[in-house]
Amino acid sequence: MGAPGLGSSAGSRGICAASLLLALAAGCTTASAPSGQAGNVAAFSGPVTYSCEDDMRMTVERNGPRVSVHSPRGLDLDLPASPPGQDARFGEALYAVVLEGKEALWMVNGKTPISCTR
Known part of the structure; x- marks a missing residue:
C-alpha cells in the first residue's frame, strides 16, 4: 500500500504520460505571424523552386491555405x-512539406525525407 495522500503508482504514471504528451503537442505548434507581417510561405509569390538532395528539384506555389507542390x-x-x-x-495522407525560411523538407510516408533550399 502507498503512503497516505499519494496517488497510486499507475495513476501517477498516467498523469506523467499525459503531461508529457501535452508538452510534446505544444511544441508542435507555431505562433501565427503578427498582423501585417509575412509568414514563412506568404513571403513569396508565384512558384518558388527549391534545389534538393541528389540534384532533384521541388516547386512550391501558395494557393490560399494550400500549396501546390511539384x-x-x-x-x-x-x-x-x-x-x-x-x-x-502542409500535408495529407502520405505526403507532407515543411517550409522554413529558405529551407524545405519533403516527406513521404515510409521514405527518407528530402532536404531542399532556395
Missing part, C-alpha cells in the same frame, strides 16, 4: 495547411 520525385499535389490556420506545414 515534388522532388515528380508528383504534382495540392496540400492543405496541417494543422489548418498556419503557414509552415
Whole structure:
C-alpha cells in the first residue's frame, strides 16, 4: 500500500504520460505571424523552386491555405495547411512539406525525407 495522500503508482504514471504528451503537442505548434507581417510561405509569390538532395528539384506555389507542390520525385499535389490556420506545414495522407525560411523538407510516408533550399 502507498503512503497516505499519494496517488497510486499507475495513476501517477498516467498523469506523467499525459503531461508529457501535452508538452510534446505544444511544441508542435507555431505562433501565427503578427498582423501585417509575412509568414514563412506568404513571403513569396508565384512558384518558388527549391534545389534538393541528389540534384532533384521541388516547386512550391501558395494557393490560399494550400500549396501546390511539384515534388522532388515528380508528383504534382495540392496540400492543405496541417494543422489548418498556419503557414509552415502542409500535408495529407502520405505526403507532407515543411517550409522554413529558405529551407524545405519533403516527406513521404515510409521514405527518407528530402532536404531542399532556395
